[in-house]
Amino acid sequence: MRIQDSRFKIQNYRIMFLIIFLLITCYSSLVTAAEKWPGVDESVVEKYAKEHGREAMTPLINTDQGDLLLFVFLLAGTIGGFAAGYYWRILMVEKTPRINGDKQKTTG
Amino acid sequence: MKIQNLKIRIQVFIPVLFGCFLFTGNAYAMHISEGILPWNWAALWFVVAAPFVAVGLHRLKKLSNTDLSFKPLVGLMAAVVFIISCMPIPVPTAGTCSHPCGTGMSGILLGPTISILITAVALLIQALFLAHGGLSTWGADIVSMGIMGSLAGFLTFRALRAIKINIPIAGFMAGLLADWATYITTSVELASGIKGDSPFMPLFWKILIAFIPTQLPLGILEGAMTAGMVVLLYKKRPDLLVKMRVLKPEEVAA
Structure with missing residues (x-):
């Protein structure tokens, strides 16, 4: 039981590191790209x-x-991400129909 | 236990990944900015968009009165369209940034009318608070991204499924054509709005060709994203796809 708990903790730490790594790399690459990667709108x-x-005018707000x-x-991004995750969970975890204990199967 | 952990990882990873793409200072988009179109053209695109949005509202109300179980899918698609359509992606081959639209995906899964409605809401929020698009160009942006994107995605998917093309390829082509239809329409809107006395066609081609280096690869990316989402829902929630008339009941075996 203890071994399982410690494994789960290690996995959690790995996920945390992965998230932090992704945040830092995405953030830095996009911020540095801001100068050299003009958008197609521009x-x-x-x-x-x-x-x-x-010419484009200043937005209302x-x-x-x-x-x-x-x-x-x-x-x-935060609100959109949480909303997507919330509805994804409802769709995939909470409302997945089960037939005789098994998830519904599909044909190829 | 492993499956549960994997689910937790996916649930954490996907929103975070989407979110971190939005950590950027500027919006890079197909959205036509505030003031670019003359008022008469801006008004015309509002007139074109209004009936589609009204039908979308009516359809959503009608579905809500009869069955509430599709609501999480509408919520998910609204969030996905909102996030994807303001997610700048650098295209190394072009040296520019642009974004996919997500309307092909929502057009397939929700039908074009509800997809147009959620796109209109996403575009309004972006125009109001993210300096992304504009209020005067809201109608034009609804037409290009909402109407043309959703219809292209929906019709392509249905047409390919009708001739027995498999779901991943049909989804891919739907996403690809939805993206390209959006940018072709943007070129039409922009060329017609800014041409003045000069002829329409040369300017249209000039703008469209300028979009190609960025949108050609991004269209392929959008196709892959759309196919991925449709296949994922097909595997996980086929009942939902039957309910939304994406699949026929005989394609789902109990």
Whole structure:
């Protein structure tokens, strides 16, 4: 029992390290890419619009100020991620129908 | 025990992975920004989008009155479309960033009308709070991403299934064409809105060709994501796919 518990703890630590590693690598790669990887909205949409005399206006609620946009994207990602995880759990864990104790099977 | 651990890992890993893609300062998108389209063109796209959104609302209300069990799927798809459509992905071959749309996936799983509705809501939140798209261009963005993306995904999947193409390939093609349909429509909207006195077709082709280096690989990625999600639900919840009329009952054996 103790061996199982310790194995489970080790697995948890591994997951934690994996998450932290992913967060750091994704965050750093995307932040550094911000300067050299223009979005197609900038490189295509706004470029051609500007050539034809149309320019993007400031949004009604302008969150594109300093790190504020970073914060709202973080917030949106967190809420969206938790919502997706919550509904995924309902769909896959709580509401999976069982027939005679087994999960439903499909044909190929 | 192992399966349970795997489930926990997946449940933790997927949202975190989605979330960490959003840790970025700028939004890189197909969304047409605020003020890019002249008011008359912006208004036209609102008029085009409005009936589709109204039908989506009606369909959601109707389904909610008869059966609530599909609601988690609507919630999941709404979250997925919202996250995917503001998730910038660097494309090394083009040196630019763009995002998939997720509407092919939601079009297949929820039907095009509800998919259009959830896309409209996602686009509104992005336009209001994420400086991503715009309120005046909301209608145009609904038409390109919501209507064209959802319809292309839904129709492609149904057409391929009707000629007995297997689910992974049908899902892949649906996702791919949904993505490309979105960007073709964006090119139409942009070219028609900004052309002024110059001819439409040369500008349309110019914009479309400029999208290709980024969207060609991203369309393939979107196809793979769509196929993955449809196959996963097919394996885990075939009953749900039958209920949403994605599969026929005879394709699911008890």
